[in-house]
Amino acid sequence: MLNERRRRVLQALVEEYIASATPVGSKTLVNRYELGCSPATVRNELSILEETGFLVQPHVSAGRMPTDTGYRSFVDDLIEKGSPALQGSQATSLMHKASEVDELMRETSVALTRLTDCLAVVLSPSVSLARVKRIDLLSMTPHRALMVLITESGQVVNRSIELAEETAPERLREVEQALNAAFDSKRAADIRPLRVALEAAHERDLLVPRVVDEILDALAEADRDRLYHVGIPALLAQPEFHDAAQARPLIEFLEDGISVLEALSDALGNRELMVRIGHENRRAELGNMSIVAVNYGVGSADGVVGVIGPTRMDYSRAMAAVRVIADGLSEALT
Amino acid sequence: MLNERRRRVLQALVEEYIASATPVGSKTLVNRYELGCSPATVRNELSILEETGFLVQPHVSAGRMPTDTGYRSFVDDLIEKGSPALQGSQATSLMHKASEVDELMRETSVALTRLTDCLAVVLSPSVSLARVKRIDLLSMTPHRALMVLITESGQVVNRSIELAEETAPERLREVEQALNAAFDSKRAADIRPLRVALEAAHERDLLVPRVVDEILDALAEADRDRLYHVGIPALLAQPEFHDAAQARPLIEFLEDGISVLEALSDALGNRELMVRIGHENRRAELGNMSIVAVNYGVGSADGVVGVIGPTRMDYSRAMAAVRVIADGLSEALT
DNA sequence: GCTGGCACTCGCTATACTTGACTGCCAACG
């Protein structure tokens, strides 16, 4: 279907369009790329590429721009031949040592948006999938305790619990022991099924189910808040968003949080780089956006890091940057 | 300086401009507001208001729009006569019971942006200014412990600490006791000065200063992350930001975080509503923006909640909304 | 001091025209 030259022409056109953001014509291509043929020939190729759905013309007398399929073919070629690795130094120098995981992610994201001029997103590891290391109940006042749950991968979840009746620290200690005995080394997500058994064992104790409920709720909340993003200004700087009306639905989508989480979670547990171009994303808001993302971390403590930008993003750069950053994150987490 | 009618004209013009976002002429004012005089008279008043710096004309044959001073006078009048209170129900119905303080703030902010069509910002109470209730060191692995600091106002700060040598839980307990003895009921900000005394008392112990350092660092970080904001799409919907180039510097400013913190912190500890109009804000990025903010909470556990929008914001609504939300927050925190 | 009226200003919109960057097609060439 795509002979060598045609593929070369497509590649050149995509590169040029990525750089210029304006429809590209045959003359430009011949001038700037070594295609070894005349504009007329290129025109023939272009018209075939258009018929086969890789390119579109905004109007008859304009150059052409890639369709989603056009980008897709371009990206597949990139993946196949292995994109050039980013200078490690370039990226890692942007990632200082951060004292805390949160901070690391933040710095990482900033580095990513700088490198790619796209929006950087990080999905931190799910707490529910990690195994419980220990649970503590710290007394704050007679009527209030702080539950601290630590996972084996070192994540921390805490929750302040209001107690129905005055409760002594010793009493809390008892509950603490019961919880630890029941949940130790279990996946946090398995707490729910284990709950019934635990309640049966402590049937007289109203405090136990209360705390378990709070733990479940805290875990759910922690899992909802896993998303961090930075770089909206970088997006606004892109010509496709010069009109704020274009950007608004997207940013609403971002602030929603939960939807982006969905869009990213497909990359979870997948070692390969995920590239979603335009309408390959299920959400209509992302119709003219692409996502490049990859899993980081290992085992149950894994998350996703990636960038979101216009379909006309620099895929080569984005893929390289995302990979480097993911490697950096994985390393820092072990 | 401003006689009754002139003030009335200014007020009408500001209201009209807030609603329409286009320069307002004498005819419109006479038609829509009960000014009790003819357009010609209004024109005279307008030209005086312009000379005295309350209004500007974008060009000769256009209507007028308020200057920062114009808005200022308008707002001062609002404050003086007491703006109409917002229906409590309207606002509080937007604030469901949230199980955790974080979540409460988030929900609150969403409510605020809905109510005002502005960006909502919340500065949560400073941890450093709160008094230490207890400090716990929870052993995670032989080489790692989790420090959990709880303040009397119920805030929680935690930090995972890498330990130079293998450390038994009993050893951690000792340090824990030393820390609690030294810092109990002290303001977190006073830990730094107390540090010297503590180190003297435990001079052989290298772990103590290490943990104190981490506590200080964790507190500093917690204080940096106090800012939460939501509602960028609402801003982008405002006509002054139809061009994304207008919005970009502002959003960069927002993502910076630290600057907004600065801008808001002037409202800290002040019972009165703070209204900063246009260039009254020190930062150039806020030259065409206004901030309406007020303190919430009590004593050492206080923060700031407010909105940021174009100078052409609906001050009356914004002030009412911010007040209601702040009251709601204060109540929820006690 | 207020008002109606009139002349004037000037941004906005619509229209018409020009320009230039493309393409598609075709005939000729190797």
Next chain:
DNA sequence: CGTTGGCAGTCAAGTATAGCGAGTGCCAGC
């Protein structure tokens, strides 16, 4: 048969011009 140069055709974007209308400032009269 693939490639090429050339030519006619298309259409967005830029430029110039004219007319409209919203709004002002000023002035004379009440």
